[in-house]
Amino acid sequence: MKIISKKKLIDNPGMKITEINVSAPHIAAKIKAGEFIVLMVSENGERIPLTVARADQEKGTITIIFQEAGLSTTLLGKLAVGDSLYSIVGPLGHATEIKNYGKVIIVGGGVGIAEIYPVAAALKKAGNHVTTILGARTKAMLILEKELKEVSDELLIATDDGSYGKKGFTTDILKEVLSKGGYSLVYAVGPIPMMKNAASVTRPFNVKTIVSLNAVMVDGTGMCGSCRVTVGGSVKFSCVDGPEFDAHLVEWEELGKRNQIYLEKEKHICKLASGAAPK
Numbered sequence: 001m002k003i004i005s006k007k008k009l010i011d012n013p014g015m016k017i018t019e020i021n022v023s024a025p026h027i028a029a030k031i032k033a034g035e036f037i038v039l040m041v042s043e044n045g046e047r048i049p050l051t052v053a054r055a056d057q058e059k060g061t062i063t064i065i066f067q068e069a070g071l072s073t074t075l076l077g078k079l080a081v082g083d084s085l086y087s088i089v090g091p092l093g094h095a096t097e098i099k100n101y102g103k104v105i106i107v108g109g110g111v112g113i114a115e116i117y118p119v120a121a122a123l124k125k126a127g128n129h130v131t132t133i134l135g136a137r138t139k140a141m142l143i144l145e146k147e148l149k150e151v152s153d154e155l156l157i158a159t160d161d162g163s164y165g166k167k168g169f170t171t172d173i174l175k176e177v178l179s180k181g182g183y184s185l186v187y188a189v190g191p192i193p194m195m196k197n198a199a200s201v202t203r204p205f206n207v208k209t210i211v212s213l214n215a216v217m218v219d220g221t222g223m224c225g226s227c228r229v230t231v232g233g234s235v236k237f238s239c240v241d242g243p244e245f246d247a248h249l250v251e252w253e254e255l256g257k258r259n260q261i262y263l264e265k266e267k268h269i270c271k272l273a274s275g276a277a278p279k
């Protein structure tokens with residue numbers, strides 16, 4: 001589980017997104033679009049669920065793209081080429097249902113773009129007409145544009161500040177594209193408000209909408225219950241029942257609140273780790 005290569009995709013004070021290539025031949029041989037892995041940076045570290053953006057079966061490597069958003073991902077970002085991860089478990093979760101739907105729309109926001117990449121590639125390979133919509137706060141925070149262009153028939157971009165593509169949100173573009181008609185599937189990954197809005201936009205068009213949820217996970221194997229979400233009135237565990245669910249059936253308010261649970265503790269730990277006095 002050695003790090004073979006490392007690249008900073010975004011490196012500014014507001015956002016750090018890093019790509020690492022890790023030797024993991026057993027996972028590279030098996031992983032499918034939509035599945036995820038859980039890695040540990042060190043023996044006493046927390047388990048971090050992450051998507052594999054690419055797998056190279058010949059080289060036995062997997063490519064992981066992550067945003068430094070807390071202590072564990074910050075520590076992961078500090079590892080260098082040649083360092084080893086303590087553990088990687090996977091593939092976990094259910095793979096995306098890949099088939100020829102006809103015309104599909106893939107929507108990715110922020111670091112969620114790393115998650116849509118393998119799904120877009122697999123859907124394109126299955127013969128779909130793929131329209132991809134990417135969103136970022138600003139042009140400098142957009143990742144994988146070139147890679148997604150290669151696996152899309154049409155690529156559209158939205159930035160919050162209008163520095164690239166259309167000024168506004170991915171969901172504004174989604175509404176425009178859906179108005180043309182003929183789409184059978186929307187697949188969206190990004191921040192919870194974005195996925196929730198995508199569900200609201202697609203509902204009147206009656207288009208099947210799948211989201212991959214970033215619920216808080218601990219063990220990643222259905223044992224702890226921390227990743228539970230309510231979908232269609234039933235309790236589901238994101239790690240073993242998902243991570244993909246029908247966006248029209250997800251209880252978004254509950255998911256949003258659950259994902260805030262550890263925010264204050266995380267800030268406190270990060271301050272301690274950086275040597276700052278906690279408030």
Ligand code: FES
Pocket residue numbers: 216217218219220221222223224225226227228237238239240
């Ligand atoms: S992470 Fe523990 S049940 Fe899903």
